[in-house]
Structure formats: structure tokens, C-alpha cells
Amino acid sequence: MSAATENLADYATEVKGEVDRVLADVVFRRAPIQSRLLQFLLKKALEGGAPPSQYEIAVDGLGKSSDYDIETDSYPRVQISRLRRNLDNYYARNQPAHGLRLTVDPGVYRLGLAKADHDAPDRGDRSASAAPERDRVDALRELSLPTGANRVLVYLAALAFVAALAFGTWKIATTGPDTRVTRPTTALLIDTGFDSVPTTAAQRGLDISKQIAEIQLSNSFVSKPLAIGREPTEADYVLKLNFGMGLMESGSLFLVFTEREGDVLYSNEIVFDPDNPEDFASELEASLVYLTSPIGAIAETELAEVSDPMNSPYTCFLTIESGRSSGAETSQMVDACLEAFPQSDYRSFWYARRAFSAYQERVVAGEPISKSGEAWADVRRAFDADRFNAFANFIAAKVELAEGNCEQALDYVNRALERGSSYPVLVAGMEANAASCRGDEEADAAMANRIRTLARYNPNPDPLLHLYLVIALLGSGDRATAEQIARRSMIANPEGPIEESSDLLRRALEDRRIARSNAERISDMVFLFVWNRRTTDQIMQTLTG
Template sequence: METSDDMEQRAKMLRAETETLLQSPDFIRSPVMSQLLRYLVEEAISNPNNPPKAYQVAVDGLGRTDDFDVQTDSYPRVQVGRLRKMLAAYYAARGTAERLRIPIGHYAVELQTGGITAEGKTGSATPIDDGLFLSLPAEKGLKRWLSHRPATYGLAALVFLGAVGLLWFLNSDRQDIFSTANASDYILPPKIYIERPQRAQMGPDKEKTNELELFFEDAFASSSQVRLAVADRPGGAFEETDGENAYLFKSELVAGQTGPRVKFSLTSLMQDENIWSSIVTLPDSPDDYPEKLGPLAGRIASIYGVISTDQRKHLPDDAMIGYACLLRFENYRSHREPDLLSVVESCIEKSLAADPLDSRILAAASFMAYLREEATGRKPDPKAGFQFARRAMVLGREDASANFALARSSFFNGNCARGKEFAEKAVELAPYEATVQAQTGAYLFGCNDPDATKYLRRAIALDPRGSIVAETALVLSLLEEGKNREALEFAEKIVPSSTGVGPYYDIAMAAVYASNSRNEESQTSWDRLVELYGKENDESAEQLLNRLIINPDLADRVFVLLSQTGVISDEQARK
């Protein structure tokens, strides 16, 4: 039986470990998970033998209304499951002896120290494997690891050494860099609040409202562009905070001629203005929400969505660290403007100095390491790209960008099967992010994988106006299949003013016009591409395409097509 001193010591240890967790990047980016963790820890301290039930977690921990129905709504179970995964990923990266854990099937938080929990239960000092942990290869085994799964004890030993080396990196002199960097300049993604109806609706409307809210909470929680926030007071009502870098998302059921409709709106709290609204037909079943409402969620909170576009519009010139750097990085990744290269490289370096544990910045650094010599003036560094991707994965196992960083490493090393595995995990983690779908489809296209078209079409469905990478690859994919006419009909529907067009529109149009014997129009598109994105020096057409298209197979296919049709002259090809 615990004495009062034991209970006091246990409470101190629980709160100390909680505060450490809440200072980590993943929890800072997730106010909902932070609030839930605080609630469960305080319950573990005040009621150690009486853990909260699902209803208490929903109402007291997550701010649901008093009429919450645990029989029809799995919200608390889903959110606690997400918290359990975040804890597992955090400790997998650090290997600390003391750790918080939430046993499967319970809402009780336990403090594990070594092999024994603070509650006196025997536990494993190794984190429970929920499928969250990455097998780390030794550096010399890069190509073999990318091609095959570890299968021997000898390789397992190398895996262990790799993990030890990473932990040394995370806890050594890089922490001195962190302490000297100006971490106060580190910008986090804006918050998004979901306003719940202040007056409980009756009957089916109430159930539909809850289903809509749960869908968008899950959708926004999967976005890298926002931090899902909780209502400011219990019961779900929202109190505005003047000048906060945040957005308020509202939904309201309204009557329609053929059935119920939903009116959505998004308000910028910083600008105190409505920046987006839409009215759509309410899908018949929640099972239809991902297909019917997923594009709307992506329109709001994707990399080129309403919120990130608004953030770019108001981004200060000197904002360079954290989320601000990611905004600049995505601009460069899409447009490949040479003037942005040094800015992005500098802001990534500054961001890693301020927070070397940010998996999204590490993923961006991995991308930059793979850029071709035509873009940077230096040779690609696959070794550095892989190391950045591996660190990103260890620190952000549930981060789509980290998973895709490892997918990219595999694709670049010619392992399409391994690349597809990580890319599909990224798609699962960010189901409404058109860019992830588009990149997955583009790389699979380069691998001649028949699933490429599925992802490319999904990217276009999620963002018909902004998936230029997907549209380009889909046009070329149709051309590869000999569907020249279909490719042309699709290409002519592309809106050239789309967000993030960059050079891809002209590349697609030059190729599709050439394939349909419309060489004059193909030549116009090619000349415009050279004028806007070509360098003043003697850069050949092949070098230009390799600089603009990071997928080498895709770049080669476009070059061959345009050369064979005469759009690229012999002189341009020989430069």
C-alpha cells in the first residue's frame, strides 16, 4: 500500500515527465493531445485506483457536451489511441528509462521506470511494439536495407548500433546548437478551432452534427498545416482571442430542396475576417465523407490550401524558422525558382539549429539533398538525404512527410517496392493531402506501377486546381498507354493559373501537343518554359528538364518525346 510520501513522489514524477513531453515538437504542434495528456495524468494522480471512463474522457478531457453518447461515438477511444501512438513514437526515439504509458483497453496513465511501473506492476523496459518502430540500418548497409528487410541477427546488431548512434546525435553537442539558436523565433503552424453548436440539436440533426465534427477533427489532425485546438471553455463554446494566429471553422446544417445541406465557413482570427465559405450537399452516410468531404478538408488545410495560402500572404520577410521555413520550402519544391534555393537552404539550417528534432524540417532537408546538380550546381548527396530521412522517421513515425522522405530515398535507390511501402503509409497518414497523393503517383509512374494512375486521379479529385504534379504525371501516363486523345482532352482542362503551377503546366502541354501532332502549340509551350525557367548559360534541354523534374525517369521520358517530335532541336539537345 502506498504511503502519502509515495503518492507525493509519484505525483511529482508524473507531472515532471508530462512537462517534458509537452515541450516536445509533436505535442507542441498538437494542443488537443496535450490537453488530453494533462487530463489523464491529473486523473492518475487524483484517482489512482479509479481511472476515468470513456464518457469522462470525452466530456472532461476533450470538451464534449454533457449529452455525449459513448454508445454511438468512438471519439475518446480514437483520441486516446492517437495519444498512445504519440507516446510510443516519442520514447522510441529517445529510449529513456522513465516513460508514460497507457495500457491497451484502458484510459489510465502509468509511469514506467525501468522494468517496473510506478504503480508497482512489472513491465518491459523496451517499448511495446505497436508497429511504430523503425529498424535502423547501419550506414554502410544503405542499399541493402533499402532493398531488403533485416533478416539476420547480425543485421539486427547493426540496427542496434545505428539506433545508438542516432540517440548519441540527438543528445550530444547538437543540443548546444539548440541552446544558442534563437528558439523564440520558431514559428508553429496556426491553430484551427472547430466551433460546435451552442444549442444542442435534436434527433438526427444532432447525430449528423457529431459525425461531421468528428470527421473534420480527424481530417485537420492529420494535416501538417494546422494544429487542431480545443474549445476555450467546457461545453464546446468558442471565445475569440484577438490577434491570435488561428482560424475558426464552422459548420451548420441547412435545409435544401433535395435534402440537408451543410454550410461551412472559415474565419481568420488574426485578420478578423471570413476568408472562405461553401455550401455542399450532406452525404448520405459517414462512410461517404472521405470521398465527398475529403476534398473540402484538403481545400482548407492542405499544403496549398486556404489556410497555408493565407499564411503565405501575411508571412513576414524575416520569418525563416519552423513553419515559416516549410512554407518557403513548399514554394521552392513546386516552382523550383533558382532565387529561392539559397533562402530555403538557409532557413532549413536555421530551423534545425533551433529544433533538431522537427521531423518535418528533417524531411525537407532530405528532399534538398536529392536535388539534381542542374538545380543546385552540386551533385546530389543520397547519403545525407537518407540520413535526414531516417532521423525524420525515428522522430516522426506518424508524420506523413517523414514517411515520404524514406519513400523518396527508396525510389532514388531504385527500390520501387520499398518506396511504395513508405509512400502508401504517408498517404494513409495524410489522406486528404493532394501533394502526397500526387508525389506517390508520380514516383510509381516512374516505376511503371499500375497503381500510379489511382493516386494521380485521387490527387486531382482532392485538389482539381492545384495538383499540377499529378496532372502532369497523369497526362504522361495516358500518353505512355497510347491514349493520346484522352491525354489531350484532360490536359486542355488544366487551369494554368493553379496554385503551385511552376513549370509543370508547360511541360505537360508541350508533351501532349507533341503527341497529338500539334507541334506548333507544343513549340509555344516549350519556348515559354525555356524563357521562364531556363538559365542564361549554355544549359541543354536535357539539363533543363532534369533540373525542373526531380524524378529522373519522368525527365528522360519527356526529353525523348520532345526530341523525337522535333520540338527540342538538335542544337538544344547537344548544348
């Protein structure tokens, strides 16, 4: 067998094995469109020849009709973009089997393999003894890297993006026009599957499911329920709850979330035990949070279509939430959105987010957290716009808790959790802060269980959610679960306080020596996010004890 043939055989074995490993991941098991797309790209890569076109991806790969028009619909580009992000998320948590990760490079819709960034060697320093491995990797890369011209275009586009950020223009260049300026609608369909009058247990399961689904859809910041009297076919998304055989004495709820065209974005099966309905309710709520949160499935799908963040208050909101770990850039975006849309329904949210940044600056400067100054003035502005806004109540609760006012904080806490049920970061952050006021074992256990369930249904938490999940569990004394969740986020080159804090906590949980030798630094880091010395001490005791 020739060297070239061996390389091709190696490529087929490597890429198929890596695809199988990726498809086994929980994120891809719950994303049927993404799994189907990855399998199609694998098939095309193994066939060789030219990479698939957008039309082929849409029609042959994703099942669109033969009259599909790529000029007016960016669906395949959206799915490819989402696949790249999901692959990046996967490799942030998992090492590739043989140092080669899957890639779908910009401008080339062909699946390939490339050295993982964190152990890519310097090509100029390779010795002659490394030549066989170099030749093999280069042969694999030829099927995935863009041409030199395309590399230049990608480089120039990156420079343009950085320049836009530097000058505060915040123009995000994507293909296709904006298709959304207001919140999309979601229809709720419930199929009981009951052949006769349901049993008491089945009716209870149905009532719980309907109540939770309606609350989550109503509380979502990124979508709104379809108006009464409208047909489900008019909705942008459809949430289907199917009770299978009718939940006689026990059974399962089948949850399917689709786009208007019927493409499945998410599916899940939740077991219903009539003797333990609390677990069923908790799992259903967490699953719906994954769909309806500001960084969830709906937000991700909508954001992929945005070419100008300043197009509307809604696109402003999506962009701010997707970049919330970006520090100064996010603050600039908040100011720009408030200036452009001063009467927006999202202004309460933006004032509260600006207050949060101002209070963090106080922490860094060593100043006390109190109900004073421009930060608290922004909280008041947020309440003037909407006194029930979840994030405004979250900030107010944090300030009261920082001052040790547990009783005064309680109303804010409850309001934040009630209206922010579709926002996992807010829920985790609120639970972490409120830990200092708890002494009830049952309440602590319920909080820890809620955080564990949230973590289970957010398998790819962004750095901020990851950080709050870990902090909340440590605050409740659950170090074991905190360790498990901490391992889900492997940040190769952490940048900024959120990523650096998330990464240091993970390493401290893996090795108590790291926790103890960095105790002062970790304590300061935790305090930056909880603003409460009592909670910080509880977290550090669990971490280092």
C-alpha cells in the same frame, strides 16, 4: 460628347465589365472578402476623386467598426496584397476581354486598367495611327499608376529585395510588425441542425464530416486544433460545418471558414448523397486541403503578416513553402533555418526538403537514385527527428520506387499519404510516383478520382502543384482530365525547371505534335520529378499516344 467624356464612359464600361468577369471566376466566388473588396474598389473608382484610404477600405469596404485603428492592425493592407495576388493568378489563366487588365498598384488603393504585360507595345515605337488607342489607354492608366516618386520607391524596394536574396539575408519588407511566431489555432464547430434523432444516413454524413475535419486539422502543418476546453472565440480561425436541414435522406453540408473577427475567408456547399458517401468524403477532404495546406488559405493569411522570415521556425517554414519554386534561393533558406533553429519541430521537414534538392541534382548529373550519399543521410536525419514526417516518407518512398522496390516503398507511401493529407503537392506527387507499382484498375481509378477532386478545389495551383497534378493524371492514363488541368496554368514567361516543365506539358497536351517532337526533352523533364523510368514511360505513352 467630348473625347474626354467618351474616355470616361469607356473607362466605366471597361472596368465594370472586367470586374464582372473576374468576380465570376471560381477563386473569387469562393472568397467573399476578396469579392467584396473588389466591388468596393470598383464603386470608388467609378465615383472618381481621391483613391480610398486604408481606413475607408477597412470600415466602408470591409465592414470594420468606426473606431478601427490602422496603426495597430494591417488588415486592409493584407487584403489588398491578397487581392493583387489573386488578380495576378486570374490573369495567368485568363486573357482580359479587350487587352486591359485590372490593377491595384502599390501605394495607390485605386482600381485601374492597364495593358496586359504580355502584349504591351513599346510606347516609343507607336505610329500616329495608333494615337487614339494610346490616348484612350493612357487616360485609363492615369487612374491607376503611381506617381513618379512612388515608382522610384517601388523600383528601389525591388532592388533592395533582390540584393537581400543575393546576400542570403532573406529579409522581406512589409508594413506592420510580425503577429505570428507559432502555429495559429483553428476551432471546429459542427451544427447538425437536427430537430430530432437523426436518420441513419444523416448520422453517417455527420460521422464522416467530423472524422475528416478532425484529421485534416490535426495533420495541418500551418495550424493546430484549438485545445480542448478553450472557447471558439479564443481561436485564430473557425471552421463551421452546418448540415442545413439535417441531411434527412439527401442534402448539403455548408462549410464556412472565418477569421477570429468573423470575416469569411472561404465558403462552400458539398452535396451529400447517402448512396455515394465516397464522393462526399473526397470533396470535403479536398476542400479542407485548400484551407490547411502549406500554401493554402491559412498559410497565405499568415504569410502576409511576416516581415522577417527568420523570426521563428514557423515563419521560416511558411517562407520556404511559399518560395518552393525558387530553386537555389529556397535551398539557401532551408540551410539558414536549420542553422538558426536546429531543434525545431520543422527540422525533419527541412532535412527532407534538402534531400529532395540533392536527389534532383543527381538526376541532372545523370547519377542513379539510391540510398547512399549525403542526400540519403539527410533522409535519415529527417527520420531521426520524426519518423512519421510526411515529406521524409515521401522522399524515402521515391527512392525505393526509383530502385524498383515496390514492396519496400509501400509503408513509406502509406505513411506519407496518411500524414500528408493536408499537403496537395505531396499527395499528387506520391500518387504520380506510385503509379509504377499499380496494376489494380480499381486502385488506379480511385487515384485518378482523388487527383481530379484535388484539382477542382485548387483552382489556382502553383507551378509545382500544377505539374504534379498533370503528371499524376497522365500516369493514371487520364489524358482528358490532364488537358483540362493543364489549361489552368498560363505562364507568360516561364523561368526555372518547374515553370518551364509545367508550361511545356501544357503545350504538349494541347498539341500532340509538340509532345512528339519534344518527347525526349519532356521525358527528361518528367524524370526530374518522378525519378522512375517505368512511371516516366507510362506518362509519355499517355502523352504521345
